[in-house]
Amino acid sequence: MTETGTPGAAAGLDARLVVERGPFHLDVTLAAAPGDVVALLGPNGAGKTTALRALAGLVPLSAGHLRLDGAELDGTPPESRPVGVVFQDYLLFPHLSALDNVAFGPRCHGASRAAARAQAAVWLERLDLTAHASAKPRRLSGGQAQRVALARALATHPRLLLLDEPLAALDARTRLEVRAQLRHHLAEFEAVAVLVTHDPLDAMVLADRLVVVEDGRIVQEGTPAHIARHPRTDYIAHLVGLNLYRGEAEGHTVRVEGGAEVTTTEDLTGPVFVAFPPSAVTLHRDRPTGSSARNLWRCEVAGLETHGDQIRAALTGPLPLAADLTTIAAAELDLHPGATVWATVKATQTHAYPA
Known part of the structure; x- marks a missing residue:
C-alpha cells in the first residue's frame, strides 16, 4: 500500500x-x-x-x-x-x-x-x-x-x-x-x-x-x-438555463456581438457578460406599448419544444433568445415556427458581470 x-x-x-x-x-x-x-x-x-x-x-x-x-x-x-x-x-x-x-x-x-x-x-x-x-x-x-x-x-x-x-x-x-x-x-x-x-x-x-x-x-x-x-x-x-451574451458595457448599456443592446441595472465599463433566464422573457405578437421593460427586440420563432411543464421557444433576431412560457400562453399567442414576436426583458431581471 x-x-x-x-x-x-x-x-x-x-x-x-x-x-x-x-x-x-x-x-x-x-x-x-x-x-x-x-x-x-x-x-x-x-x-x-x-x-x-x-x-x-x-x-x-x-x-x-x-x-x-x-x-x-x-x-x-x-x-x-x-x-x-x-x-x-x-x-x-x-x-x-x-x-x-x-x-x-x-x-x-x-x-x-x-x-x-x-x-x-x-x-x-x-x-x-x-x-x-x-x-x-x-x-x-x-x-x-x-x-x-x-x-x-x-x-x-x-x-x-x-x-x-x-x-x-x-x-x-x-x-x-x-x-x-x-x-x-x-x-x-x-x-x-x-x-x-x-x-x-x-x-x-x-x-x-x-x-x-x-x-x-x-x-x-x-x-x-x-x-x-x-x-x-x-x-x-445552457446547463444552468440562462441566456448568455458577451459584449462591451458603457454604464447600464451592454452592446453585444451583433450590435444588439441590453439595458442592465449594473453600472459597468468594458468587456462583460450579461445573462438572464428564459423565464424573464415575455413575448407579445404586437409591439407592446406602455411596457416598463427596458429591453425590447423583434424576433422570429425558430422552434418550440416541451421543457418540463412549460414550452421553450427558440427565437432568432438581433439577439438570439430562449423564452419559457406556459402551454396556454403559447396557444394564445399562436406561436409556431416562423411567427414574428416581440420579446421584452426588464433590466432588473438581467445580470451583468466582468468578462
Whole structure:
C-alpha cells in the first residue's frame, strides 16, 4: 500500500494532469482538501473521464504531477494507490454476493477472509444494505447496486474517492432517491472525492466545487452558486438555463456581438457578460406599448419544444433568445415556427458581470 505522505506534507489532492492521446490534449489542475467534493463537469469528449482515469492510475500522465496527502502517486500501480473508484456501470462481480463484493477490497489489501467479511458487513449496514448481503448483483435494484459499489470503494478506506457518472445508470425516480443518499454519504466522507458527471443537477447537489472542462481545459471553476450566477461559456449557460451574451458595457448599456443592446441595472465599463433566464422573457405578437421593460427586440420563432411543464421557444433576431412560457400562453399567442414576436426583458431581471 502507498504511504500517505511525509510529516507536515499538505493533506488532500494536488494534481496537474497532462495527458496526450493522439490529437487530444488534456491539461487540468486540481486541488482539494480532505472533506471536499469536487465535480468535473463538461460535455462529451471534454476530457472528464480521461482526468478521472489518470487520477486512478489507469491512464499514464504525459507530464504534470499527482500528489495525494503529500505522496507522489504518478508511476504507482493502480492497485497500490489509496484510491477507491465507483464506475458508471458499477462493475460488481456477478458471481459474488453483495457482502463478498464489498469484502473484495479489504481482501486485496491483505485482510483475512473473516476480517474482510466483517468489514464488509459494517459497510453494508452503514448503507442500509444488510438485508441484501447474500444477494448476487442480478438480484439487486439499480439503487442497491450503486450503494454496493460505493460500499466496495469505501471499504478500503481510500484517501481519494472517484465516482464516474455514479447515477447515470438509474431511472429518473431511483436517481432522485439515490442522489439524496449519496449526498449524505459524501458529506460524511473525510478524504477527497472527485465526481465526474455531465448532469448539472448531480454536480450542483453533490459537489462543494465545480470544475468545468471543455476541450481538455478548465474554462471555469467555483462553487455551484457562483457558477450558476456567473456562467462564462455557452455550454455552462445552457446547463444552468440562462441566456448568455458577451459584449462591451458603457454604464447600464451592454452592446453585444451583433450590435444588439441590453439595458442592465449594473453600472459597468468594458468587456462583460450579461445573462438572464428564459423565464424573464415575455413575448407579445404586437409591439407592446406602455411596457416598463427596458429591453425590447423583434424576433422570429425558430422552434418550440416541451421543457418540463412549460414550452421553450427558440427565437432568432438581433439577439438570439430562449423564452419559457406556459402551454396556454403559447396557444394564445399562436406561436409556431416562423411567427414574428416581440420579446421584452426588464433590466432588473438581467445580470451583468466582468468578462
